[in-house]
Amino acid sequence: xxxxxxxxxxxxxGFLAACASRDPLPELVSARQAVAAASQDPEVAxxxxxxxxxxxxxxxxxxxxxxxxxxxxVIREYAYAASRNADxxxxxxxxxxxxxxxxxxxxxxxxxxxxxxxxxxxxARAAASANADVAADAQAEAERLKAAMEDMQAQETERGxxxxxxxxxxxxxxxxxxxxxxxxxxxxxxxLAANPGFRVIVEGHTDSRGSDEYxxxxxxxxxxxxxxxxxxxxxxxxxxxxxxxxxxYPVASNDTAAGQQxxxxxxxxxxxxxxxxxxxxxxx
Amino acid sequence: xxTGFARSSLVAGALIFxxxxxxxxxxxxxKADADIARAKVRVExxxxxxxxxxxxxxxxxxxDNLRKAEAAAADGDEDEARQLAKRAELDADVAEAxxxxxxxxxxxxxxxxxxxxxxxxxxxxxxxxxxxxxxxSTEQM
Numbered sequence: 101x102x103x104x105x106x107x108x109x110x111x112x113x114g115f116l117a118a119c120a121s122r123d124p125l126p127e128l129v130s131a132r133q134a135v136a137a138a139s140q141d142p143e144v145a146x147x148x149x150x151x152x153x154x155x156x157x158x159x160x161x162x163x164x165x166x167x168x169x170x171x172x173x174v175i176r177e178y179a180y181a182a183s184r185n186a187d188x189x190x191x192x193x194x195x196x197x198x199x200x201x202x203x204x205x206x207x208x209x210x211x212x213x214x215x216x217x218x219x220x221x222x223x224a225r226a227a228a229s230a231n232a233d234v235a236a237d238a239q240a241e242a243e244r245l246k247a248a249m250e251d252m253q254a255q256e257t258e259r260g261x262x263x264x265x266x267x268x269x270x271x272x273x274x275x276x277x278x279x280x281x282x283x284x285x286x287x288x289x290x291x292l293a294a295n296p297g298f299r300v301i302v303e304g305h306t307d308s309r310g311s312d313e314y315x316x317x318x319x320x321x322x323x324x325x326x327x328x329x330x331x332x333x334x335x336x337x338x339x340x341x342x343x344x345x346x347x348x349y350p351v352a353s354n355d356t357a358a359g360q361q362x363x364x365x366x367x368x369x370x371x372x373x374x375x376x377x378x379x380x381x382x383x384x
Numbered sequence: 385x386x387t388g389f390a391r392s393s394l395v396a397g398a399l400i401f402x403x404x405x406x407x408x409x410x411x412x413x414x415k416a417d418a419d420i421a422r423a424k425v426r427v428e429x430x431x432x433x434x435x436x437x438x439x440x441x442x443x444x445x446x447x448d449n450l451r452k453a454e455a456a457a458a459d460g461d462e463d464e465a466r467q468l469a470k471r472a473e474l475d476a477d478v479a480e481a482x483x484x485x486x487x488x489x490x491x492x493x494x495x496x497x498x499x500x501x502x503x504x505x506x507x508x509x510x511x512x513x514x515x516x517x518x519x520x521s522t523e524q525m
Contacts, residue, residue, distance in 0.1 A: 177471075205492065212499065216505075219506075
């Protein structure tokens with residue numbers, strides 16, 4: 101009797117222990133996990149707070165029902181609500197993350213666009229500046245050449261820039277350049293040395309007195325004499341050429357002494373800076 | 385006789401009262417109709433939110449629970465119907481939230497790829513040299 105009572109007591113204790121430590125339903129376990137996971141997401145706190153609160157309330161009710169040994173049915177319903185609300189909260193958190201990515205992406209896009217525009221503007225400015233530099237250089241070069249031409253008393257003609265030297269260069273019927281005429285020719289030589297793109301043609305001209313043959317020959321010798329002075333010091337042959345044109349190209353009437361004197365002359369015709377003569381510039 | 389009548393009227397009164405109590409009690413255990421109607425609206429909202437495309441499983445769970453709720457209501461099991469309708473409603477909430485999130489994800493990817501393309505184009509534009517400087521025509525000498 102005593103023995104069986106002891107056994108009964110043991111059984112009762114065992115039964116109670118089993119009841120007390122009964123495992124929670126799987127639904128309750130997964131609800132706990134769902135709520136815990138949602139709680140750890142910082143975006144959920146921002147965007148899913150209401151649903152997370154709902155989930156916690158439902159989980160608390162489920163835990164209470166579990167502790168109070170209520171029907172499994174009741175615990176399951178609370179656990180279901182807790183899990184689903186936690187799911188919604190997590191989706192809301194994830195959506196918030198995506199929305200932030202969108203905002204960041206759009207900001208990045210605007211930044212890239214702005215950078216590109218800034219860069220474009222910078223390139224355009226640099227190009228314009230380079231163009232302006234080139235233009236300024238060209239302008240300065242043009243002005244320098246113009247000054248040099250003025251210094252040589254060159255005149256602009258359809259045939260290009262032309263320096264005209266009067267018959268004072270030579271004694272009558274002579275083809276030797278007089279010493280006092282040399283400085284003018286030195287300036288032409290110096291110009292050619294300083295501007296290697298330029299070429300010149302030295303033309304000898306006479307008045308109409310005397311035979312054509314004589315005049316041509318004289319003009320040729322005089323042009324050659326001038327050429328020799330200019331090219332002295334070894335200038336490339338094709339940069340300084342000479343030709344005797346006789347009386348073929350008068351610039352004034354040969355009927356007067358003054359006109360004749362004007363016609364007796366040497367003309368130095370200049371190419372452009374690239375060595376090209378204007379149309380009609382070369383009378384060789 | 386008198387006492388018999390009194391006793392029987394007492395019994396009848398008790399019966400009547402009990403009947404009322406039962407009827408009002410029945411009316412007191414809420415009908416599931418309202419919950420089912422609300423769940424239906426939520427399912428429709430989830431569908432309109434693109435749940436059919438982006439949260440098919442969740443939407444299906446919602447629709448299944450709604451059907452079960454309707455079946456339970458038809459069987460007169462109002463408690464079961466109410467529970468199932470509430471589940472359907474919760475499922476629809478999840479489906480809608482998931483669809484909304486999926487759309488945001490897609491939009492984020494689109495923005496990202498657009499930005500990537502733009503950046504590549506910008507990088508390419510920057511590495512290609514600027515157009516050559518136009519040589520201005522200089523004065524003919």
